[in-house]
Amino acid sequence: MLKTFPKGGVHPNENKFSTGKPIERIDLPKQVYIPVAQHIGAPAEPIVVKGDMVKTGQLIAKSSGFVSANIHSSVSGKVVKIDKVSDSTGYKQTCIIIDVEGDEWIETIDRSETINDKIDNLTGEQIRNKIAESGIVGSGGATFPTHVKLSIPLGKTCEYLIINAVECEPYLTSDHQLMLEKAEEILIGCKLAQKVVGAKKILIGIENNKPDAISNMKTMAQKYKDIEVHALKVKYPQGAEKQLIKALTNREVPSGKLPIEVNCVVQNIGTTFAIYEAIQKNKPLFERVVSVTGKSISRPTNIMARIGTPINMLIEAVGGLPQDTGKIINGGPMMGKALNTVEVPVTKGTSGIVIIPEKYSTRPKSYNCIRCARCISVCPMGLEPYLLKNMSIVKMYEEMHKERALDCMECGSCSYTCPASIPLLDYIRLGKANINKILRSQKS
Amino acid sequence: MAINKLTVSMSPHDYGKNSVKKIMYGVVLAMVPALLVSVYFFGLDAIRVNLIAIASCLFFEWFFQKFFLKGNTTIADGSAIVTGMLLAFNVPSNLPWWIIVIGSLVAIGIAKMSFGGLGNNPFNPALVGRVFLLISFPVQMTTWPKVSVLNFTMTDAETGATPLALLKEGLNNGKSMTEIIDSIPTSYVDMFMGQMGGSLGEISALALIIGGLYMLFRKIITWHIPVAILGTVAIFTGILWGIDPTKYATPLFHIFTGGMLLGAIFMATDMVTSPMTHKGMIIYGIGIGVITVLIRVWGAYPEGMSFAILIMNAVVPLINNWTKPKRFGEIIKN
Numbered sequence: 001m002l003k004t005f006p007k008g009g010v011h012p013n014e015n016k017f018s019t020g021k022p023i024e025r026i027d028l029p030k031q032v033y034i035p036v037a038q039h040i041g042a043p044a045e046p047i048v049v050k051g052d053m054v055k056t057g058q059l060i061a062k063s064s065g066f067v068s069a070n071i072h073s074s075v076s077g078k079v080v081k082i083d084k085v086s087d088s089t090g091y092k093q094t095c096i097i098i099d100v101e102g103d104e105w106i107e108t109i110d111r112s113e114t115i116n117d118k119i120d121n122l123t124g125e126q127i128r129n130k131i132a133e134s135g136i137v138g139s140g141g142a143t144f145p146t147h148v149k150l151s152i153p154l155g156k157t158c159e160y161l162i163i164n165a166v167e168c169e170p171y172l173t174s175d176h177q178l179m180l181e182k183a184e185e186i187l188i189g190c191k192l193a194q195k196v197v198g199a200k201k202i203l204i205g206i207e208n209n210k211p212d213a214i215s216n217m218k219t220m221a222q223k224y225k226d227i228e229v230h231a232l233k234v235k236y237p238q239g240a241e242k243q244l245i246k247a248l249t250n251r252e253v254p255s256g257k258l259p260i261e262v263n264c265v266v267q268n269i270g271t272t273f274a275i276y277e278a279i280q281k282n283k284p285l286f287e288r289v290v291s292v293t294g295k296s297i298s299r300p301t302n303i304m305a306r307i308g309t310p311i312n313m314l315i316e317a318v319g320g321l322p323q324d325t326g327k328i329i330n331g332g333p334m335m336g337k338a339l340n341t342v343e344v345p346v347t348k349g350t351s352g353i354v355i356i357p358e359k360y361s362t363r364p365k366s367y368n369c370i371r372c373a374r375c376i377s378v379c380p381m382g383l384e385p386y387l388l389k390n391m392s393i394v395k396m397y398e399e400m401h402k403e404r405a406l407d408c409m410e411c412g413s414c415s416y417t418c419p420a421s422i423p424l425l426d427y428i429r430l431g432k433a434n435i436n437k438i439l440r441s442q443k444s
Numbered sequence: 445m446a447i448n449k450l451t452v453s454m455s456p457h458d459y460g461k462n463s464v465k466k467i468m469y470g471v472v473l474a475m476v477p478a479l480l481v482s483v484y485f486f487g488l489d490a491i492r493v494n495l496i497a498i499a500s501c502l503f504f505e506w507f508f509q510k511f512f513l514k515g516n517t518t519i520a521d522g523s524a525i526v527t528g529m530l531l532a533f534n535v536p537s538n539l540p541w542w543i544i545v546i547g548s549l550v551a552i553g554i555a556k557m558s559f560g561g562l563g564n565n566p567f568n569p570a571l572v573g574r575v576f577l578l579i580s581f582p583v584q585m586t587t588w589p590k591v592s593v594l595n596f597t598m599t600d601a602e603t604g605a606t607p608l609a610l611l612k613e614g615l616n617n618g619k620s621m622t623e624i625i626d627s628i629p630t631s632y633v634d635m636f637m638g639q640m641g642g643s644l645g646e647i648s649a650l651a652l653i654i655g656g657l658y659m660l661f662r663k664i665i666t667w668h669i670p671v672a673i674l675g676t677v678a679i680f681t682g683i684l685w686g687i688d689p690t691k692y693a694t695p696l697f698h699i700f701t702g703g704m705l706l707g708a709i710f711m712a713t714d715m716v717t718s719p720m721t722h723k724g725m726i727i728y729g730i731g732i733g734v735i736t737v738l739i740r741v742w743g744a745y746p747e748g749m750s751f752a753i754l755i756m757n758a759v760v761p762l763i764n765n766w767t768k769p770k771r772f773g774e775i776i777k778n
């Protein structure tokens with residue numbers, strides 16, 4: 001029996017069209033837009049001004065607090081403007097706009113292809129500082145600064161370092177491809193992260209729809225006694241932190257608590273690759289793998305894109321925007337964000353660009369709730385989405401809070417599954433926002 | 445890059461293939477075997493009753509939606525067809541057309557639309573219609589035509605009582621169980637196949653079970669409610685029968701007669717009026733089983749299924765409150 005989390009979950013069509021497509025590089029854009037807020041936490045502060053010449057990999061905005069992250073230039077050229085530009089969230093954000101001239105990297109980056117597997121010369125503390133310097137944030141989409149996630153609070157210990165290679169979102173294949181091409185580097189990155197948190201064991205969880213990645217990782221991991229690679233049953237949202245921990249260790253992170261409560265730390269597989277590059281190759285995070293894919297895309301593939309590249313360049317590279325496009329999603333179809341323009345830049349959290357044909361881009365018409373209980377049976381958090389929706393409609397926010405609305409991780413399984421096509425998660429989000437507002441006002 | 449219109453909506457952006465329509469038409473399909481059996485034994489009358497019930501339910505659904513709820517018409521969602529068929533399944537095949545229309549009016553107009561339409565009704569509409577008819581037209585509702593194989597003439601057939609009615613009558617007259625069973629012309633095999641008196645859709649255990657398995661396979665229902673009901677009835681009547689076989693009928697007799705399977709598989713499982721969690725479904729099923737046996741053995745009516753389901757429908761909100769799903773991460777530290 002393959003491991004998985006026990007309660008809830010759905011199985012959407014996988015549609016992984018870009019599976020097995022080698023990671024490609026595309027021509028550099030003429031201009032990049034690098035937002036200073038690509039992570040959860042305080043935006044970074046620009047340290048360059050208009051007219052400055054920068055090199056690829058050069059620090060251009062500095063982390064402005066504990067939960068914040070450095071930003072590096074992804075190209076070489078001239079800073080032409082620091083301005084507010086709308087990013088993938090739809091809001092205007094400060095961006096550093098750079099005109100690309102050549103591609104001159106800072107000298108400290110080791111651009112050779114050789115794999116450097118010596119990890120003994122740095123202490124955990126040094127590794128963590130280097131991770132912070134390199135501006136690494138979670139690559140799965142949540143973009144939490146990695147050095148913060150790797151800091152173990154006083155009095156807690158980390159037993160398992162869990163590596164999330166589940167890639168349970170339909171369409172996306174960037175992690176999959178990375179495991180096929182960069183397995184050795186990833187494993188070295190895992191060992192480095194392990195050194196930081198002091199974990200006894202590393203557990204890598206991969207869904208069973210990637211057999212080639214599983215066998216590749218298993219073979220490569222043979223030389224490490226403390227790395228286990230586990231094949232998991234295909235079920236969304238297995239990549240959710242709490243569900244993944246449950247699947248691999250059978251531990252349940254208590255409501256409102258972090259994984260360290262059950263002695264686990266979770267890292268995304270893409271993040272471990274970034275850690276490898278930062279520590280062993282001195283290369284800060286300024287590019288990442290993005291799956292550019294969709295039903296009518298002529299050449300779905302995985303692209304190594306510089307941060308700040310406008311996504312329309314990526315779309316051009318896979319054959320251009322299809323005629324029937326109705327929706328463009330930054331991320332996967334279950335949790336990604338719909339974009340209102342193709343002018344937004346790739347950021348550290350962009351795992352994929354999914355193009356949805358018009359036919360499938362609007363919601364089906366919704367009916368009355370027929371109380372079929374399907375939303376309850378698919379909710380991995382054990383909530384009652386229909387009830388939360390009803391409470392949200394009549395603004396019973398305190399009752400919603402008692403029904404644990406804040407436990408909802410917004411996986412969308414309930415909305416996905418509802419036969420009456422009720423946008424349950426929309427109502428729940430609204431309720432959560434109001435609960436948070438009430439909680440904040442109670443605090444102050 | 446020219447894009448005219450991009451849809452910007454919140455996640456998720458993908459939807460499952462299920463729909464209310466698919467569920468409702470799945471239930472309709474599951475009722476077809478029982479419908480065929482009823483035509484086999486009751487002739488064209490079975491079709492007549494079904495058509496009148498479906499047509500009038502659809503009409504009332506449209507009528508109340510249009511003139512009272514003022515919403516978009518919902519007759520295409522299939523739920524009115526399900527109610528119509530269930531109502532038809534719960535009446536004798538020789539019922540006059542106007543009584544069927546009244547039953548449909550009560551089912552759709554009062555039990556369903558007055559609460560706001562599909563999904564908002566606390567009681568199973570078809571059952572409310574049926575019980576209303578049973579109380580208002582007791583004679584017509586309990587005059588069952590005798591079964592006759594493939595009799596397609598529309599003449600008035602001979603009438604007779606159901607096995608369950610014979611049982612009640614016999615016990616009230618102080619007869620012993622063996623005498624009663626001998627006087628009932630139906631064997632267990634007949635009951636299983638459907639050759640007995642009764643409402644038109646309740647007679648064949650086999651056809652109902654086939655329909656139930658189909659709904660299980662399509663994941664329209666889960667096993668919890670039917671199994672809880674039938675299990676409870678089997679255990680409860682089994683104990684009584686074990687205590688005194690001369691006074692109490694066998695569990696098999698109870699399960700095969702009086703709409704037990706129709707109720708357990710098609711009526712009690714109505715998702716609108718049953719509990720939301722599996723634990724709740726089992727409590728609900730046990731409740732229905734116990735109440736049915738109480739009514740059948742000690743009550744005034746020979747059958748008890750319809751009343752038991754309606755009574756348990758009323759406590760569904762309470763059951764839902766007691767049986768919350770287990771929240772993730774709600775581990776009590778020891």
Ligand code: SF4
Nearest residue numbers: 369370372373375418
């Ligand atoms: S899945 Fe939809 S129709 Fe079913 S109970 Fe939940 S909200 Fe109601």
Ligand code: SF4
Nearest residue numbers: 379408409411412414
């Ligand atoms: S309520 Fe939240 S956690 Fe549960 S299925 Fe819906 S989105 Fe996912």
